[in-house]
Amino acid sequence: MKLLIQLLLLLTAVSSCKKDKTTDATVSNPMSVKAAATYAVVTEQNVNYCQGLRHQTLNSASYSTMDLKLDVYKPANNSKKKPAIVFIHGGGFVGGDKSDVNIVNLANYFAARGWVAFSINYRLLSDRGTVPAAWIQYAQSSVPLVDQAQFIAMYPAHRDAKAAMRWLITNADRYDIDTGYITVGGGSAGAVIATTLGITTTTDFTTELSLSNDPSLATTNLSSNNYTVKTILDFWGSGVGVTSINNVYGYQRFDRTDAPIMIAHGTADSTVAYTNAIELQNIYTSTGAAYKLYTLLNRGHGAWDAVVNGKKLEELSFDFIVEQQKLIVE
Template sequence: MRISLTVLGFVFLLTACDKNDESITPPTNHEEKVIVKVDSTYNINLVENITYAEALKHDDWNSSTTTVIPLKLDAYIPENSLLKRPAFVLIHGGGLDFGSRTDPNMVAMANYFASRGWVVFSLDYRLKNDKGTVPASWKLSTSNDDVLKVYPANRDVKAAIRWLYAHSENYNIDTDFITVGGGSAGAFLSVSLGVSDAADYTSEISITDDPTLSTTNIIQPVKVQTIIDFWGGDAHIQYLELISGIQRFDSNDAPILIAHGTNDNVVDFSAAETLESKYQATGVNYEFYPLQGFGHSAWGATVNGKSLSDLAFEFITLEQEITVE
């Protein structure tokens, strides 16, 4: 295990397959290596407004009055001829209350990685005011909007990963090299993707209750290989564990990079320490960077002269054993 430098306050924080069945993973071309560039190298083709799934929006939680809405993402595609590319899925923050895939921090990070060889997807998901469909078990456990909003957001980001698998050949993506990451709420969602079981945030609702599930490539995997967590935590997982009585953290979880401001007054620094302790217990690789003196949304932070994107680049390429030129 490598360690560099050294919550349930759930409602407040967020106003901030067994473990992925790989039996149907699309075949990949193993005759070529996945290669990325250490410096910005490629021009980028930006394709906007791609619909990755549909979802229900309710007038009130689980009300009978619904609207079907498209879920969108933008693709940042490096202009190269490589047949095997890694993928990076970016998830914006905003406490599940606001925000979008065009957040300037997401755009900057997307351009950083796409220019070095990743196919990057920045996505939208349902927010609290959309009042997406929630399972009966959630509705019975709470009437708090700031808890209920967690389910549809997680359902949507899982749909985005399944969409990526279903369309990987269109983008020359090797699905053995998928990273998810984001800041704040986007980090909570990323942690959930890398730690929750494949059925979580999907199978609790039937297609009868939510017909839009049929648009979410439901038979595809949701496995990711690395997580980038900027000032997030594991509150989504904690809630799943409370509902099910089953622990989710185990040795099959995706390795994680954690960066968190020590003076964060939105998502307390202790959330990062809790996450670190759970990774220590499972033995899964992680790196932890306390951002000394920084608060929430510390996008401008550096560690030993390296930006957060630089740290993420080094972590991903090392963990996934990607060739760097």
């Protein structure tokens, strides 16, 4: 994954034409959350958020349809408007699951303080999800052979995460969510996806396929694309998802409207090099979008127990979200 990320960051394409990313949701009233764990957490597991194709071979006419699932962590309170936070597991687009203990811990941490938290699954390399021809052609012409399969797997993973976001918007009333306060976050590959969600347009990683290419798109709430990600939590990830779609389609999605991002990355990370954090920092500095970088000295990949200035990652994340979204802490 390290080689793939470094290659793609060097190949970033620049285009002078860029679409508006989202139509911003209206924030009518200040949102309040709790400083300490206050609410019991009610869990709803294995909720279907859409379907996706699983091909026998890459884009083969022989395929099956699989359900894509997420878990919900709800605070047991009577508030009719709650902020939302979506967590995405890592695993290099090859493995991992929404039940990852670190993701579950984060979901419970935030739900106990008033957020509705979600942990999503998405298709992995072995699922062989549908991939646009242009994405495959780019992989075969510009990505080292050893990384091509992983690069190809990135597309359906991102497509699914976009579908999860549209499901959230469709079901906002069901979970008493105020869609003006949405955070996305994850670790490693999950952080790559989260970063993409907060930077690309709401239709990227969706409209590159048609219903004839992928009939399961009809299950993905395609009309619910009016949302804005307000903050991103990037734990040892990168901007490779954004860079990839820029390169394949000639987009330039990085600009000052990008969601504020908190980056936590170890200097001794041998899986996703620390230079990827610096690359994102430099991009955010150049565009003027808000960011916070926490350098985890001498820490490697997956440093979930990291402490910076006496605070754990979940506490740093809490502070960042509160600051950027101007939440009231009770």
